[in-house]
Amino acid sequence: MPQIPESHQKVRFYQTGTLTVGNRLLDAEHRSVQGTMDRSNSLDSGHRACQGCGEALGARFAIDAAMRATNNQLIAANATGCLEVFTTPYPETAWSIPWIHSLFGNAAAVGAGIAAALKAKGREDVRVIAQGGDGGTTDIGFGCLSGMFDRNDDVLYICYNNEAYMNTGVQRSSATPGGARTATTMPVGKDPGNAFNTGKSVPLIAMAHLIPYVATASVHDLHDLEHKVTKAMGIHGARYIELFVPCPLGWGSKPSDTVKISRLAVECGLYPLIEAEHGELTGVTKIRRQVPVGEYLKLQRRFAHVLKPANAHQLEQLQAIANRNIKKFSLIDEQGGQE
Amino acid sequence: MKTPFAITLDAGSSLLNKTGSWRTERPVYLDRLPPCNHACPAGENIQQWLYLTEEGRYAEAWRQIMDDNPFPAVMGRVCYHPCEVSCNRGQLDEAVGINAVERFLGDQALINEWQMEAGAPTGKRVMVVGAGPGGLAAAYHLRRMGHEVTVYDASPQAGGMVRYGIPKYRMPREKLRAEVARIEQMGADLQLNTRIDDVIAARDEGKFDAVFLSIGAQLPKRVDIKVNGELPVLDAAIVLRNTELEEPTGLRGQVVVYGGGNTAIDVARSAVRLGAKSATVVVFEAREHMPAHEFEVKEAREEGVELICLRAIREVNGNQVTLEKLVPSEGRWPQPTGQFETITADVVVQALGQNVQTDLVDTISGIKVAEGAVQVGTDMQTGCPGVFAGGDMIPSERTVTTSIGHGKKAARNIDAYLRGITYDAAEQHELVTFDMLNTWYYSDAPRTVRPMLSVMRRQSGFAEIVGNIDQDNATFEARRCMSCGNCFECDNCYGVCPDNAVNKLGPGMRFKFKYDYCKGCGLCVSECPCGAIKMTPEEI
Numbered sequence: 061m062p063q064i065p066e067s068h069q070k071v072r073f074y075q076t077g078t079l080t081v082g083n084r085l086l087d088a089e090h091r092s093v094q095g096t097m098d099r100s101n102s103l104d105s106g107h108r109a110c111q112g113c114g115e116a117l118g119a120r121f122a123i124d125a126a127m128r129a130t131n132n133q134l135i136a137a138n139a140t141g142c143l144e145v146f147t148t149p150y151p152e153t154a155w156s157i158p159w160i161h162s163l164f165g166n167a168a169a170v171g172a173g174i175a176a177a178l179k180a181k182g183r184e185d186v187r188v189i190a191q192g193g194d195g196g197t198t199d200i201g202f203g204c205l206s207g208m209f210d211r212n213d214d215v216l217y218i219c220y221n222n223e224a225y226m227n228t229g230v231q232r233s234s235a236t237p238g239g240a241r242t243a244t245t246m247p248v249g250k251d252p253g254n255a256f257n258t259g260k261s262v263p264l265i266a267m268a269h270l271i272p273y274v275a276t277a278s279v280h281d282l283h284d285l286e287h288k289v290t291k292a293m294g295i296h297g298a299r300y301i302e303l304f305v306p307c308p309l310g311w312g313s314k315p316s317d318t319v320k321i322s323r324l325a326v327e328c329g330l331y332p333l334i335e336a337e338h339g340e341l342t343g344v345t346k347i348r349r350q351v352p353v354g355e356y357l358k359l360q361r362r363f364a365h366v367l368k369p370a371n372a373h374q375l376e377q378l379q380a381i382a383n384r385n386i387k388k389f390s391l392i393d394e395q396g397g398q399e
Numbered sequence: 400m401k402t403p404f405a406i407t408l409d410a411g412s413s414l415l416n417k418t419g420s421w422r423t424e425r426p427v428y429l430d431r432l433p434p435c436n437h438a439c440p441a442g443e444n445i446q447q448w449l450y451l452t453e454e455g456r457y458a459e460a461w462r463q464i465m466d467d468n469p470f471p472a473v474m475g476r477v478c479y480h481p482c483e484v485s486c487n488r489g490q491l492d493e494a495v496g497i498n499a500v501e502r503f504l505g506d507q508a509l510i511n512e513w514q515m516e517a518g519a520p521t522g523k524r525v526m527v528v529g530a531g532p533g534g535l536a537a538a539y540h541l542r543r544m545g546h547e548v549t550v551y552d553a554s555p556q557a558g559g560m561v562r563y564g565i566p567k568y569r570m571p572r573e574k575l576r577a578e579v580a581r582i583e584q585m586g587a588d589l590q591l592n593t594r595i596d597d598v599i600a601a602r603d604e605g606k607f608d609a610v611f612l613s614i615g616a617q618l619p620k621r622v623d624i625k626v627n628g629e630l631p632v633l634d635a636a637i638v639l640r641n642t643e644l645e646e647p648t649g650l651r652g653q654v655v656v657y658g659g660g661n662t663a664i665d666v667a668r669s670a671v672r673l674g675a676k677s678a679t680v681v682v683f684e685a686r687e688h689m690p691a692h693e694f695e696v697k698e699a700r701e702e703g704v705e706l707i708c709l710r711a712i713r714e715v716n717g718n719q720v721t722l723e724k725l726v727p728s729e730g731r732w733p734q735p736t737g738q739f740e741t742i743t744a745d746v747v748v749q750a751l752g753q754n755v756q757t758d759l760v761d762t763i764s765g766i767k768v769a770e771g772a773v774q775v776g777t778d779m780q781t782g783c784p785g786v787f788a789g790g791d792m793i794p795s796e797r798t799v800t801t802s803i804g805h806g807k808k809a810a811r812n813i814d815a816y817l818r819g820i821t822y823d824a825a826e827q828h829e830l831v832t833f834d835m836l837n838t839w840y841y842s843d844a845p846r847t848v849r850p851m852l853s854v855m856r857r858q859s860g861f862a863e864i865v866g867n868i869d870q871d872n873a874t875f876e877a878r879r880c881m882s883c884g885n886c887f888e889c890d891n892c893y894g895v896c897p898d899n900a901v902n903k904l905g906p907g908m909r910f911k912f913k914y915d916y917c918k919g920c921g922l923c924v925s926e927c928p929c930g931a932i933k934m935t936p937e938e939i
């Protein structure tokens with residue numbers, strides 16, 4: 061397992077290294093796509109996402125990187141969900157790429173169909189992305205997604221994981237974490253919020269399909285995210301990337317905290333950043349400054365009850381999950397953090 | 400308009416939708432005042448010259464220092480660097496080694512013979528009394544403004560206490576000389592070996608339009624010590640002056656220095672270098688309350704200087720010095736205990752500070768002296784119109800850098816006085832505190848340690864003890880700067896906006912908000928590493 065991901069050039073003399081979006085002291089090749097003046101802005105201004113929406117941010121990060129990687133030859137199929145609704149209220153669109161709205165549950169299948177059509181037409185230069193929310197991916201779209209993996213269709217599927225059905229009013233999905241309040245998992249009773257030991261990890265399930273590439277990424281670590289999208293676009297066959305995208309509305313967090321919350325989710329161990337090829341784990345992004353899960357939870361009203369003394373057992377359960385992740389994925393080196 | 404089947408509206412861009420109307424607060428870019436700049440007694444724009452150094456633009460960085468302070472090579476050696484004490488990076492890991500970088504730049508200028516230019520002649524003449532750091536700084540700034548300047552000093556060499564007080568091992572003379580020479584090259588006329596006894600007469604005789612006094616504090620303070628016998632009791636200022644002049648100092652055998660400040664330490668360390676058998680500093684205060692800087696005390700002890708704290712010298716009998724033990728008290732001063740002890744000495748040196756020789760100003764009408772110091776207004780002007788004063792002779796911190804700051808401030812006010820206007824200092828930006836930074840983004844980077852001469856070589860001569868850092872280290876150290884409150888073009892705001900509402904204007908041009916689309920989420924403010932953006936309420 062490589063200790064330092066390629067995305068994080070370790071430049072000792074350069075003030076911020078590659079932690080910031082750009083860095084005037086770095087060579088152009090080590091700067092991010094987002095730092096360039098000519099990025100494609102695939103998802104442009106005027107969309108109707110809430111203030112500080114992590115999904116809107118993550119989508120521009122990912123699609124701009126994919127555009128760069130494919131020389132702007134890209135088509136996207138998009139499941140129903142916030143990302144579709146806030147970008148394309150008829151007749152306006154915030155997308156500056158060829159983009160098609162599928163149904164809620166069949167983005168993977170539509171993507172597979174586009175890929176097949178392009179193949180039939182001999183347009184191998186044009187690449188395909190299918191994307192959707194966690195509801196559209198882990199629940200209703202799961203059959204289509206598994207089929208796409210199974211057939212190894214030449215599609216990159218991006219799941220924007222905001223851990224619930226946000227567009228319809230914050231209902232629980234199979235990506236909702238234990239303890240979280242949603243409209244359908246209210247904080248009542250002795251185990252308030254979403255039940256523990258339910259749900260699924262689609263990245264691990266994707267790995268079990270032995271597809272060429274699986275990764276998780278977060279909006280707080282742009283270089284890591286761009287590196288993974290770029291890598292995925294350099295591979296043919298079925299690929300899966302899950303982006304962690306905080307939702308201020310659904311999580312009850314400050315719009316200005318979106319990036320911070322992503323950072324804390326990763327730094328506390330609850331959201332491991334990993335890479336896998338053909339079913340084998342090939343990389344993890346190490347924790348740099350570990351924090352207890354409480355630091356992450358306290359910024360979100362969906363977890364407010366977890367921090368009450370009466371529910372200390374829930375806090376313990378969440379910390380135990382983080383600890384398990386840290387151990388399982390070796391998120392912390394023996395000697396300490398990443399640097 | 401022809402649209403396809405079942406389509407009634409032409410496709411349009413979301414750019415038609417001005418989401419800026421959602422906003423209740425708007426982000427604005429601003430420059431805040433970094434604590435280093437705020438703390439620098441000479442008012443240097445440290446953040447800016449570190450920024451230039453980061454990119455290897457050393458000459459520009461040096462010029463940025465020179466805008467405020469004509470002595471970077473001296474500063475990099477003797478300044479007590481309050482900037483580093485208040486550096487925000489100190490709260491993250493360790494303060495940026497500002498002083499080491501300043502010294503690097505100062506020395507680069509000397510190696511490459513960088514020079515500053517005088518301003519266009521104004522025809523006005525200014526007399527400066529005292530060629531210490533205060534007087535020389537004023538002369539330099541006045542030359543840049545185009546005024547003619549003559550500096551008078553009673554001593555044979557320029558530099559004031561930097562030359563006749565601060566020992567060579569901390570301040571090599573060739574560096575001081577070179578920086579003074581640069582001011583002379585700018586046309587300042589230095590008249591050495593010239594004591595001024597009547598300021599007004601000298602002014603009128605020389606047809607000067609204004610006067611700046613910076614005569615320092617030269618008179619040694621003394622306490623009465625009863626001496627039975629022949630044991631010499633000397634004054635630190637005189638001992639150090641003689642060391643500089645290579646005259647006999649009287650430091651020999653077992654040297655006892657009385658005082659707890661930097662001067663006492665300088666005398667003791669000089670004694671070690673001059674071959675004294677021992678050097679002991681008797682300190683009134685408790686160890687932790689000694690006025691001397693910790694690093695100087697530490698270095699002195701490495702060289703073999705001994706400290707005896709909480710003691711007062713009461714009398715001398717033959718070669719026996721009687722000390723009374725003191726105990727710390729609630730009040731300002733430790734209290735006597737009535738318990739005594741003796742130590743052996745061949746010479747005692749009093750290092751209790753200096754007083755201002757106020758008889759020079761006593762004859763000038765209008766000048767007020769209070770508690771031994773000359774009083775000035777916020778414009779550095781004394782009660783006598785056109786006569787300004789600064790440095791150790793006015794109430795101050797009494798450091799080289801403070802005096803240089805006074806020189807600068809006085810020069811600006813003298814310039815205004817000569818033009819018949821008043822000088823208005825630019826309004827200060829708000830201070831950047833540590834909590835305004837997002838330090839996640841700064842790479843972990845330990846402070847560069849400056850090389851030090853071995854203790855053996857320190858004990859045997861006056862060679863400079865603190866070494867230079869090389870170019871790589873200087874650049875590295877500059878890059879540890881977090882650029883507090885001033886955009887360093889990290890692109891974070893441009894990157895993290897979910898609404899693509901930030902325009903990047905290109906290298907050196909910074910950024911601009913597209914208020915038509917900015918929803919006011921505040922992510923840019925949260926993720927700006929250096930606190931260069933703030934939210935302000937929208938007027939609705």
Ligand SMILES: Cc1cc2nc3c(=O)[nH]c(=O)nc-3n(C[C@H](O)[C@H](O)[C@H](O)COP(=O)(O)OP(=O)(O)OC[C@H]3O[C@@H](n4cnc5c(N)ncnc54)[C@H](O)[C@@H]3O)c2cc1C
Pocket residue numbers: 477478479528529530531532533534551552553554557558559560561564565566593594595596613614615616617636639661662665759789790791792797798799800802
């Ligand atoms: C031993 C010692 C060590 C020090 N170490 C440090 C240090 O490491 N860092 C630091 O920041 N500060 C240090 N200081 C303090 C610092 O040196 C002074 O604060 C600073 O030099 C004051 O500058 P000035 O221009 O006010 O006066 P001075 O430097 O005292 O210069 C005054 C000049 O005026 C001249 N003069 C006086 N009267 C007349 C007259 N009538 N006519 C003509 N000329 C006259 C004197 O000859 C002298 O050259 C030290 C002081 C001492 C004594």
Ligand SMILES: Cc1ncc(C[n+]2csc(CCOP(=O)(O)OP(=O)(O)O)c2C)c(N)n1
Pocket residue numbers: 115140141142143163164165192193194195196197220222224225226227228233
């Ligand atoms: C078949 C079908 N069932 C239900 C819906 C209603 N619906 C639209 S978006 C959505 C939730 C989307 O949740 P998710 O996929 O997590 O995306 P998010 O909005 O959270 O980004 C639902 C249930 C639908 N459009 N189609």
Ligand code: SF4
Pocket residue numbers: 108109110111112113114115116142143146222226227306307308309310
């Ligand atoms: S509800 Fe959440 S995901 Fe949907 S637009 Fe708002 S912040 Fe984004």
Ligand code: SF4
Pocket residue numbers: 433434435436445446449485486487488495497879880881882883
């Ligand atoms: S980090 Fe830089 S700008 Fe901030 S206080 Fe330190 S030296 Fe000044």
Ligand code: SF4
Pocket residue numbers: 428885886887888889890891892893910923926927928929930931932
């Ligand atoms: S986020 Fe970076 S680019 Fe934007 S204002 Fe702050 S320092 Fe400048």
Ligand SMILES: [Mg+2]
Pocket residue numbers: 193194195220221222223224225226
């Ligand atoms: Mg969702």
